[in-house]
Amino acid sequence: AQRVTQPEKLLSVFKGAPVELKCNYSYSGSPELFWYVQYSRQRLQLLLRHISRESIKGFTADLNKGETSFHLKKPFAQEEDSAMYYCALIMMDGNKLVFGAGTILRVKS
């Protein structure tokens, strides 16, 4: 079964510290993975897609097929990064996403 696991419910870091939000997946085949973010009082929105290989707001995520991981990283956390982050995987039928449980990131000053 396709599954996305985000092992941390809450990650708390100080401003300026590195951030790594963990995401592991189970999927047989070539996965398509995403990170979505929900800032306080805002809609859930796409942060980045692995296929785009881009850096958004200083965040990057590398697909590691050997470890079946897609961790989200940022070298220096900022207070405005505080949000709920969801990792998501396209299901094999290609029609829908499966989301992880989400990780709350709190950046303290």
Added chain:
Amino acid sequence: NAGVTQTPKFRILKIGQSMTLQCTQDMNHNYMYWYRQDPGMGLKLIYYSVGAGITDKGEVPNGYNVSRSTTEDFPLRLELAAPSQTSVYFCASSMDPGYEQYFGPGTRLTVT
């Protein structure tokens, strides 16, 4: 361009009541989705649609129904509301599942 709109924003239902959550998108997207968001559980897919007239069950469809008579609208019907349906409900749409899903602002539903 309003994107994805949902009504109502909040609703309190008594056990056994029914209601319809409305979702409309103006981006001409074929794909539409209904999720529920529960603390610590993430987003769970209730129903989805790949185009007008076509709907399918997601992970947690029990207690819900949907219809898709137009490209724009994808209402979610709750019949016989139960406390377990207390949640935040999000509607989303996308041009293609491989592209961005655009989410509505959510409906916070409480069943007591």
